[in-house]
Amino acid sequence: MKINERFLELKDSYLFAKVGQKTAEYRAAHPEKKVIKLSIGDVTRPLAPAVVRAMQKAVGEMSQKETFKGYGPDRYCYGYASLLESIKGSYRRKNVALSSDEIFISDGAKSDLGNILDLFAQDNLVLVPDPVYPVYVDTNIMGGRRIVYADATEENGFLPMPDERIKADLIYICSPNNPTGAAYTCEQLKVWVDYALKRNAVILYDAAYEYFIEEDGLARSIYEVEGARECAIEFCSFSKTAGFTGVRCGYTVVPKELVRSGASLNRLWARRQSTKFNGVSYISQMGAAAVFTEEGEREIRENIGYYKRNAERIAKMLRDLNLFYTGGKNSPYLWLKCPKGMDSWGFFDYLLENANVVGTPGSGFGKNGDGFFRLTAFGDADETEEACARIKKLFI
Numbered sequence: 001m002k003i004n005e006r007f008l009e010l011k012d013s014y015l016f017a018k019v020g021q022k023t024a025e026y027r028a029a030h031p032e033k034k035v036i037k038l039s040i041g042d043v044t045r046p047l048a049p050a051v052v053r054a055m056q057k058a059v060g061e062m063s064q065k066e067t068f069k070g071y072g073p074d075r076y077c078y079g080y081a082s083l084l085e086s087i088k089g090s091y092r093r094k095n096v097a098l099s100s101d102e103i104f105i106s107d108g109a110k111s112d113l114g115n116i117l118d119l120f121a122q123d124n125l126v127l128v129p130d131p132v133y134p135v136y137v138d139t140n141i142m143g144g145r146r147i148v149y150a151d152a153t154e155e156n157g158f159l160p161m162p163d164e165r166i167k168a169d170l171i172y173i174c175s176p177n178n179p180t181g182a183a184y185t186c187e188q189l190k191v192w193v194d195y196a197l198k199r200n201a202v203i204l205y206d207a208a209y210e211y212f213i214e215e216d217g218l219a220r221s222i223y224e225v226e227g228a229r230e231c232a233i234e235f236c237s238f239s240k241t242a243g244f245t246g247v248r249c250g251y252t253v254v255p256k257e258l259v260r261s262g263a264s265l266n267r268l269w270a271r272r273q274s275t276k277f278n279g280v281s282y283i284s285q286m287g288a289a290a291v292f293t294e295e296g297e298r299e300i301r302e303n304i305g306y307y308k309r310n311a312e313r314i315a316k317m318l319r320d321l322n323l324f325y326t327g328g329k330n331s332p333y334l335w336l337k338c339p340k341g342m343d344s345w346g347f348f349d350y351l352l353e354n355a356n357v358v359g360t361p362g363s364g365f366g367k368n369g370d371g372f373f374r375l376t377a378f379g380d381a382d383e384t385e386e387a388c389a390r391i392k393k394l395f396i
């Protein structure tokens, strides 16, 4: 018996553990201080009432012999028609036409981002932006693939563009990006699509924060870009959109035109899912379908608006302090350059000790994150206001 030794190559995911530990230690040493967390990557607003009602109705159906549901529909990899139709409708509004068997309902984007790698050989070269959501790197280390990085820096606005010298086979794009909040325009994505098509590569496009986009010209789906159906898989989630981090539901789009080595990736993914996955609960799916109703949409937009007001408060504070930052507008994340040349952990300690505010050190998201810091808009409005006032006082 041999273990997969690549697991031993993974760095300890110490970022959030260390943030938690340092915060706990500070709280224990200073119980009189009120520590505010602007480090939360999870949603805090409750579910929209329309979603709750839909889930309650679904529970009722499960309790009656006539309406009880077991495994989901086989034909659509367990996705229920009402949810698939709603998702198709939301894509139509972006001028993207999908068929039901191109949409795969999942328990969230993270699982699918990891599982999709079952489809790809080990000797593919993987291109990952730096900094980014650490899951892309870790899942490829587990799979033993070679990784190269696309540098996201202050100079390129944290939006790296293709480098023709890099012969990437799998390309990760996260837009709006976690942690930088930077989002690509359709024109920029077209350059990535052309690069992928030329190389016969596949783009893995993470759209988990798509609902936060408010500016025109930014892509809400990679399929808004011509040619993307031949080269891209899109990962979507209800987690940040509708507060489903605890409910669990997402979906992945694999277009039928996506063919490599003569094989349809749509068919391979359907085969993979039907073999290793048994679908998402009916109750979660009915809750997700309610997100697309008029009421549901309005209610989730209210929650997103709440977070956006927090983001605007933080952005104003950063502008007042003349600190360089990205994000906050089309994203719940604000990515700032640490003042006075501090490194990420130095700034973390400084902020915790002097303002009793917790953020996330940028170095935890990749080497280019050092010297940067992530603040999030997912907290309570009053606490966010207070944290901003404290930080401002510290630097003025």
Ligand code: PLP
Pocket (backbone or CB within 6 Å): 041, 107, 108, 109, 110, 111, 133, 174, 177, 178, 206, 208, 236, 237, 238, 239, 245, 249, 250
């Ligand atoms: N993708 C990105 C970029 C994220 O930041 C997150 C969660 O923080 C996810 C995916 C995970 O989403 P889900 O909750 O749907 O698994």
